[in-house]
Amino acid sequence: MSTSNQFLLRLQRNRKGDRMWHNDALPEFGVLSGLKVVHASSSLAGPLGPTIFSEYGADVVWIENADAPDYTRTLHNIQPESERRNQRAMGIRLRSPEGRQLVLDLIKDADVFIESSKGGQFDRLDLSDETLWEVNPKLVIAHISGYGQTGVEDYVKRGGFDATAQAFSGYMWENTNGGATPPYAVGPYVADYITALWTGLAVLAAVRKADETGVGDSLDIAQFELMMRASIFSVDYFTFHKEFPKTGEKSMIAGWGGFPCKDGRILYCCFTGAGVLKKCCDLFGLEYGSELFPAGVSLYNITTESGQAFEKAVVDWLSERTVDEAERACLDAGLPVSKVNSWEDVENNEHVKARGTITEWETVKGTKLRAVGPLPKFKKHPARVWRPAPSFGENNEEIMHELGYTDEQIQEYYDKGVINKDFDLKLSR
Missing domain, CATH: 3.40.50.10540 (Crotonobetainyl-coa:carnitine coa-transferase; domain 1)
Incomplete structure (x- = not known):
């Protein structure tokens, strides 16, 4: 049976x-x-x-x-x-x-x-x-x-x-x-x-x-x-005895993490992938396809010149906008972001209500x-x-x-x- x-x-x-x-x-x-x-x-x-x-x-x-x-x-x-x-x-x-x-x-x-x-x-x-x-x-x-x-x-x-x-x-x-x-x-x-x-x-x-x-x-x-x-780093250490820099809440990927906006609220950004980076460059006024921001690259490492320039552009752009303004502009541009919601934000969110969570x-x-x-x-x-x-x-x-x-x-x-x-x-x- x-x-x-x-x-x-x-x-x-x-x-x-x-x-x-x-x-x-x-x-x-x-x-x-x-x-x-x-x-x-x-x-x-x-x-x-x-x-x-x-x-x-x-x-x-x-x-x-x-x-x-x-x-x-x-x-x-x-x-x-x-x-x-x-x-x-x-x-x-x-x-x-x-x-x-x-x-x-x-x-x-x-x-x-x-x-x-x-x-x-x-x-x-x-x-x-x-x-x-x-x-x-x-x-x-x-x-x-x-x-x-x-x-x-x-x-x-x-x-x-x-x-x-x-x-x-x-x-x-x-x-x-x-x-x-x-x-x-x-x-x-x-x-x-x-x-x-x-x-x-x-x-x-x-x-x-x-x-x-x-x-x-x-x-x-x-x-x-x-x-x-549950750690993505254990395989690198146990195989090669390789340790990665300890970045805490920050990532080694430029444009990945929580960034403060003009109103002090935090927008969490996940800027990786060739298509996403092109949209980022367009939104932040960077020259996509240049030597500094070459086309087809999936991520900018924070330790490189490209990564540091990209990270600065993200920080500067967000500092001029409230979290709601920044989130809306990024989402309209097709970028994966979310403001860091408080429990009050979550409770009152229309999507959370619509799903009956x-x-x-x-x-x-x-x-x-x-x-x-x-x-x-x-x-x-x-x-x-x-x-x-x-x-x-x-x-x-x-x-x-x-x-x-x-x-x-x-x-x-x-x-x-x-x-x-x-x-x-x-x-x-």
């Missing part, structure tokens, strides 16, 4: 309710309708992938530590309200035998399990890959950590965050203004978002193979490795939220936000009833601290 047919059969079985835990309130929608995902992750790199799956229609259960809910619930912003939407939540003490069994009960009926912790943490919890596969051989498992599950033990045991991944990987090494500033982390949270998106891609590829073979896989996802892969929903407390909606946009099976992010342990009883636990057993688990909800969070916002 083909992989696509196996996948369809699994989705049909899930939709009929033939599997154990199932969210009856979940509407059927999206390209991942029928996929069942469990994740025990916190912060951003781990939970974002499952959130995207849930926006595509997957049934997602989020496990938090019963003793210490996800610390992002106490941040100064409301990140979790957007990055945990469409999910149900359980607060489980994973170190207890009963909590471990609860996880296994969930895993038995899942397609995907994602966790984010220090390397080897789930082995220490007696929830190794082999243990999970004994319960569910088709399970796709993803371990997200700063330094991976294997290698030098000292590194495997280290905690990791977005900035440490950028620092360790060499990615941060490229981000300094020609030595004028120390290397800096690119924000906000580039490493976390890259990790989440790459994990989502790999997980779905593994699900496809599991449907084909009946055998699940385990993904060892080290944040630092993905940041190494910002969506609105209510939190569990009834507060209205507005944020970027599910992306990208599917024509036939659109993604959606159908429920808010859950409160801590909000769905303990609901899911445990689906797993076959009685009211008495559930109350006993609360009394013993195996499960928890409504944690007294001291919010800083």
